[in-house]
Amino acid sequence: MRFDYNTRYRDSFALLRHTDQRIAYGLLALVLLALPWLASTYFVGEIAYVFILCIASLGLMVLTGYTGQVSLGHAAFLAVGAYGHAWMLGQGVPLLPSLAMAGLMCAACGLALGFPAIRVSGLYLAMVTLAFSVIATHVIGQWTAVTGGFTGLAVADPTMAGFSLGGPKSFYFLCLALLLLVLVGLLNLLRSGMGRAFVGVRDSEAAAYSLGIAVSRVKVTAFALSAGVTGLAGALLAHHTKYLTPDAFTLILSMELVLMVVIGGLGSLRGAILGAMLISLLPTLISRIKPMLPDSIAKQFGLETFIFGLILALFVLYEPAGINGRWLKLRALIQSFPLYRRDTFKRTKRYMKSERYK
């Protein structure tokens, strides 16, 4: 069993509180840093893509997992980030400022979406974000002067101080660096006043108001922050795909982001990363399994869609807390062994009560 024996308050809210945590994450860091020299080029490229989706997933997690605002249209921010970044590179803006500005551009879009969005909640918000996503993709398709419309837009190679960062190793490190930056920044934010305010707004707006939290301002901030982070991911995505077309940013992509966040486990950054890893590696996994399945099942993309749906359904039904929930339960099992009781996490039966009239 693990006990917290803290002598100062600051020890209780430090990020890595125990030795075994520090060792584990230290080892992980070493592996990640050494990976480009240990694995094949293809694999390194795949992992860079996973990092990009991790960033996007973190962005959505802030909004949906922590502030409780559903968004079924986050692919729009990926698109704006990607196109914005590509366009600015085309105008000659250096890499890092361009990345930063792509993020800020998306944050501004998030703000713009946030103001109408805060007036609705729950299902209605889901629909507003859905509609916003469709409109955004449409606008991108029509604004041919800037985006090249449906013929597409080529993305310049990322270079910094004359060095090309487009090669698999350097791009991997670029993505890893940004992921770590975003992760640490969010970890700090979420254990401070703003993070607590997000959670307060999610769990009880009435109480949040009574505690002096400006709920609308918090929601709009969450939208802007979430959009900005996702936009950054979009900018990196532009470099990954090297050629942008509007139909890469469909509703299905938005759904995949939501899948990452929900399957990973709402309300935890670890969940966002685990979910992103699962969803991004799933197509590769499926294509590995396909040869082993009988021909009738292994038909074209139907199988992938079906499996995505199946996994989501299984998680919603049997593990609503997502992969992170399983992780925490497993950790509780290991830490309290052999005193763990099987019903520790049992859910009580609940009856549906209309959310319209309460």
Next chain:
Amino acid sequence: MSAAPGRSQASSHRSTKGEGDPASGTSQLPAMLEVRDLALSFGGVQAIRQLAFDVFPGEVLAIIGPNGAGKTSVLNTVTRVFDASRGSIRFDGQELTGVQRHAVAALGIARTFQNIELFEAATVIDNLLLGRHRFGQGAWWQQLLRTPEVTRIEETSRAAIEEVIEFLDLSPWRNSLVAGLPYGVRKVVELGRALATGPRLLFLDEPASGLNPEETRRLAFWIDDIRSDLGITVVMVEHDMSLVSAVSDRVICMAQGALLASGTAREVQNHPLVISAYLGS
């Protein structure tokens, strides 16, 4: 726990028991909260009509009345959940009726909720820390970078809520998730969170509902301590007459949105209008 609190204890904060007539001027200190000519209606239902009352600093005021009397609506109107249709609410001379809903906490008014509105997925400490929100948590970029200033603010907040935890005996539950706590403990956490905002005026909405007699007695002592030790004025909407008699200095009774009677607990309980409101005439 034998004797009921309040009555026999001397307290420098206790005001003289005014008759409830705001214009009578029999109290020594000016009113902390003045409600005049308050009315509230939603879509045809008149929840409050023509209500006027005062709250004096350092007292415990109870608002009683049958269901539907508008008691919680008064609380909601003062804390700006609803906009009053008419009337004025002055807190220490400042008009509240136009103030934004989230600005009420900064003025020094806190409240608890009838149906507990805690943050279920967070620990007790996190819930209490949220009570400290109004004291400023650092700029967003400072939080992002976790500057020493932010660490200092976090430590100060944590130290402040430890006092609340100590006051309400919440130590065993400190790191527990609220979702797993028993009902009685949750009510206490809700009270603690309101106290963490450092209020001068505390509104309690049916604090004893759902509590067993032992918990109710403990609550009575706490309310008395809140008034005497912490110097906070308390207004509570309550049905439990034993709690009301034990701890309140003044009682006002409402029915159908209007004031029926005010005075000490015994006076109000024996008032003919109040009896007929509860039992029918």
Next chain:
Amino acid sequence: MNTGLQVFAQLTVNGIAVGAIYALVALGLVLTYKATEVLNFAHGDLLVVSAFTAWALIALAGWPFWLALLATVAIAAVLSYGLDAFIIRRIAGQPQFAGVMLTIALAFMLRGLVSMGFGPESRSYATPWTGQTSHFAGIAIANLQLVIVAVALVVTAALLLFFRYTRLGVAMQATSQNQLAAYLTGVRVKRVNSMVWALAGATAAVAGVLLAPITLVDVSLWYVVLKALAALVLGGFGSIAGAIVGGLLIGLIEQYAGVYLPDGSKDVAAYVVLIAVLVVRPHGLLGEAHGKRV
């Protein structure tokens, strides 16, 4: 009739025809929402399943249209009943978000199964009204579209009467408002909910079978559910009459936008309306306003 007016009249007729489809799809959504408070994101895929089933029966097995329609409706009803009974029921009591996620999961699964089973090509099949058009006063309308309008109106009227005057309809309303209380008053809640889903499935089947000949039997048929959402929002969430009104209005708005507003407006008109309505008047034209009491 001068051309400007003629164009307007043709647009109006087209709008009503398209709007009737949206209304029919929206009706199915309203049903499940009213009963179990779940917005069924898989509704569009029920349409797809129905369309492919009808194709299989008509084009492959050679069944007559009416028989195929009835069979498809029955199959869709049974399928929807099963979806609720075995899957959706398990998340009763959980917040709305869980329902949204689960129906999205079902949508993916249904879409995947149909793709796997039928392959990626678009198909078509014949109806008794294929190729027939009516003309009056210089305005053309396909007979199939007339049929759709008629069917939409009939189904709406039937549902309104059903909910108001039958025991089952009233029971459905009760379970939607407070499930525990409904249990306690003897309503067989689980069965009632599943029957509502069956009803919604039947509506989806009718819509799918009638719509597919126009837009081709293809997995992308599910997109119509997005327009239906806009229709629901405009008409008022939770209102059956609202579904019809909203559907027709969205159809009209789209047609007018296609001609009178700049290029490309037609595609996004419905979504702009959706956002505008939700922000300005969330309960739509005919819906109920609701809020949370603290």
